[in-house]
Amino acid sequence: MSYRLQSSSIIINTRLGFTYSPKHSSLLPRFTPRAWFRCCRSQIGMDGDDASKACEVVIGDSELLDRKIAAIRSAGPKKLQVIVDFDRTLTRYSIDGQPGQSSHGLLQQGNPEYDAKRQQLYEYYHPLEFSATIPIEEKTRLMEEWWGKTHTLLIEGGLTYDAIKQSVANARIAFREGVVELFKFLEERDIPVLIFSAGLADIIEEVLRQKLHRSFKNVKVVSNQMVFDSDGCLVSFKGKTIHSLNKNEHALDMAAPLHDQLGDIDGPTDSSALVKKRTNVLLLGDHIGDLGMSDGLNYETRISVGFLNDNIENSLDGYRKSFDIVYLNDAPMWGVVELASQLCPAGGG
Numbered sequence: 001m002s003y004r005l006q007s008s009s010i011i012i013n014t015r016l017g018f019t020y021s022p023k024h025s026s027l028l029p030r031f032t033p034r035a036w037f038r039c040c041r042s043q044i045g046m047d048g049d050d051a052s053k054a055c056e057v058v059i060g061d062s063e064l065l066d067r068k069i070a071a072i073r074s075a076g077p078k079k080l081q082v083i084v085d086f087d088r089t090l091t092r093y094s095i096d097g098q099p100g101q102s103s104h105g106l107l108q109q110g111n112p113e114y115d116a117k118r119q120q121l122y123e124y125y126h127p128l129e130f131s132a133t134i135p136i137e138e139k140t141r142l143m144e145e146w147w148g149k150t151h152t153l154l155i156e157g158g159l160t161y162d163a164i165k166q167s168v169a170n171a172r173i174a175f176r177e178g179v180v181e182l183f184k185f186l187e188e189r190d191i192p193v194l195i196f197s198a199g200l201a202d203i204i205e206e207v208l209r210q211k212l213h214r215s216f217k218n219v220k221v222v223s224n225q226m227v228f229d230s231d232g233c234l235v236s237f238k239g240k241t242i243h244s245l246n247k248n249e250h251a252l253d254m255a256a257p258l259h260d261q262l263g264d265i266d267g268p269t270d271s272s273a274l275v276k277k278r279t280n281v282l283l284l285g286d287h288i289g290d291l292g293m294s295d296g297l298n299y300e301t302r303i304s305v306g307f308l309n310d311n312i313e314n315s316l317d318g319y320r321k322s323f324d325i326v327y328l329n330d331a332p333m334w335g336v337v338e339l340a341s342q343l344c345p346a347g348g349g
């Protein structure tokens with residue numbers, strides 16, 4: 001990889017053979033790659049060999065992106081919502097050289113027998129989830145089965161809220177640098193952030209509490225919700241199970257009441273109409289399937305940002321065609337913070 005600064009643009013050559021000359025260099029790396037290297041080193045503690053894996057960004061169609069930025073900016077922040085995946089999008093892919101844990105994977109329910117049973121389910125169903133030969137209807141049925149069995153084990157095994165707190169405290173999970181700044185920026189402008197996940201809302205909320213050390217009134221989690229009794233023991237789950245293959249189907253249904261709670265714009269109306277008023281979307285994900293999170297929202301303009309954390313050489317072409325912006329190498333969130341500031345400039349609407 002080599003970087004070459006020119007007077008008015010930045011050329012980034014990656015070893016993967018793509019060359020881009022983005023006009024909006026500020027979406028890249030804190031304005032110059034050289035500065036970005038320093039940023040990476042100082043903010044996420046990179047040194048030695050890790051520093052050579054500097055963050056990179058790929059923009060497939062910079063003119064289209066420019067048009068989308070201009071459209072969202074001119075519509076103003078009251079028209080914007082942010083939809084974001086949780087695991088490995090908000091959180092880091094790797095921590096201290098080891099894979100970070102997912103919100104599902106970190107849970108130790110304080111009952112080794114039941115932890116082992118859930119692990120056995122994972123080992124059986126996880127390969128089926130990614131099988132290229134199982135038809136989607138069958139796979140959906142299998143995912144419902146897996147989630148259902150897992151939830152039953154959590155209840156039978158006597159999961160408590162205290163065990164969730166302890167699991168999160170012990171977990172190898174961390175947010176990307178810049179997530180707090182992104183949420184804060186959006187909160188100041190009353191822009192809702194919906195975190196969509198097929199995991200467990202109670203765990204995600206606990207991770208937010210423990211790892212961000214503050215709450216944000218604009219951030220809501222759309223995921224499976226637990227019901228605890230007065231002793232803090234899990235007794236049931238609320239509503240329809242959200243699994244990896246159906247999380248997108250529920251986008252509109254689940255987002256609507258949350259927008260309502262956020263005090264959406266222009267006075268009372270039915271909740272689905274409130275969602276529809278936020279017709280511009282900034283979507284963040286780490287899988288191409290995450291693009292489906294905005295299904296049903298009938299958006300006018302969507303800017304999609306993909307985090308490609310693994311298997312880059314094989315996946316980059318697909319990500320570049322699917323997402324407007326792709327960040328590589330477990331990049332921090334600073335580029336998205338900068339993008340948000342372009343979408344909602346100071347003094348704008």
Ligand SMILES: [Mg+2]
Nearest residue numbers: 085087088286
């Ligand atoms: Mg993810």
